[in-house]
Amino acid sequence: MSAARDLKRNSLDLPGAVEAARTAYAAKRPRSAALHEQALEVLAGGNTRTVIAYGPFPTAMTRGEDCRLWDLDDHAYLDLCGEYTAGLFGHSEPRIHAVLHDVLRRGINFASVGPGEEKLARIVCARFPSIDRVRFTNSGTEGNLMALTAARAFTGRDKIMAFRGGYHGGVLTFPAAGSSPSTLPLPFVLADYNDNDSAIAVARAHAKDLAAIIVEPMQGSGGCLPARPDFLATLRDLANETGAVLIFDEVMTSRHSGGGMQARLGITPDMTTLGKYIAGGMSFGAFGGRADIMAQFGGKLSHAGTFNNNVLSMSAGGVAMGEIFTAEVAEAHFQRGEALRARLDDIGAAKGLPLCFTGLGSMMTVQFRTPAPDRPFVPTAREEQLRELFFFDMLEAGIYLARRGMVALSLPVGDADLDRFVAAVAAFADNRAELLRVDGDAA
Structure with a gap:
């Protein structure tokens, strides 16, 4: 110039x-x-x-x-957009392309369980400290909705504490100021992100009704703002104190170590939600956590979704997480x-x-x-x-x-x-x- x-x-x-x-x-x-x-x-x-x-x-x-x-x-x-973190492997990773071509040759939409589902689940459970059991969805949005459903059913409570500036999917959006008309009308109570005093005040004010505390270890849509370790530790203590389920939304931040930010910081939530890159660029979401919380599925809670365990995502995820994106x-x-x-x-x-x-x-x-x-x-x-x-x-x-x-x-x-x-x-x-x-x- x-x-x-x-x-x-x-x-x-x-x-x-x-x-x-x-x-x-x-x-x-x-x-x-x-x-x-x-x-x-x-x-x-x-x-x-x-x-x-x-x-x-x-x-x-x-x-x-x-x-x-x-x-x-x-x-x-x-x-450098990287599909908003979903494109971790780029556009032409040969190992992912190879497994997808192989899957397509063998057919899609089986309407059944398959070995790829179990393989990917085993990888996810081994890598993330909080996940004893996992279930798959089509997106991180769905993963968060199901995690909140599980927390509310497990605790028998209704309210959910979220944080201003947070984003947990297209229907779970919490602007820094105001509100989003797209957000589902669940009983949310909002606190200030990275503000221990605000979190303590809100959690204790709603302690008897608080089912879940959901937080991003780094707000992605909100500007890539990392949570301070002491803030996340405070949320862990508040969950213990109130009996609420602590959910880490690691849809984006799971890429930050072999076991996400929870492993990097040594702070373990009760549940974790995942999405984006884990299926190698295919549609993917997941939620998982403690065995006692996840035991509700297969029991009193149902969880449907035609493409939850689609063979493209399951097979690509096994290669992406099992062979390429190692710790x-x-x-x-x-x-x-x-x-x-x-x-x-x-x-x-x-x-x-x-x-x-x-x-x-x-x-x-x-x-x-x-x-x-x-x-x-x-x-x-x-x-x-x-x-x-x-x-x-x-x-x-x-x-x-x-x-x-x-x-x-x-x-x-x-x-x-x-x-x-x-x-x-x-x-x-x-x-x-x-x-x-x-x-x-x-x-």
């Missing part, structure tokens, strides 16, 4: 810079724009997954290989992410800019405030504009990440790819420095 163009970009005000980025984005993607217009005729909102929809229209991807993507307009990208690989992947985040944070710090990344291991989210937030917050209008600008600038650099600024590294991402991302973030910090430095930008 020329010095003159750098100066022009820096001289724009923030709304003007965002509008210019949108215009440049749209001009390069006429086929994606046309597809979006067609989709609006038959799909409500033009899509069927809100998180991948953004203005003026979303880029349509048509092909993937390793950690690369190609869109409908023939642009190539480094994929050693998980640890190495975690440490690579930690090193990357440190490099990214150095960029903002060296330039004195409100630019940093929150997260753990291979998951991180860009933030436009300092110090880095440790709990959910309502972003300012400027922060939202900067986040959109960052997203479009990364696309311009050939890097695809989540619109909200989240990165989830896949295993095929190499050192040269990480260097490329660091360079792109440094260029963003240089090219947009004047916009980032505006007074009041940090909150």
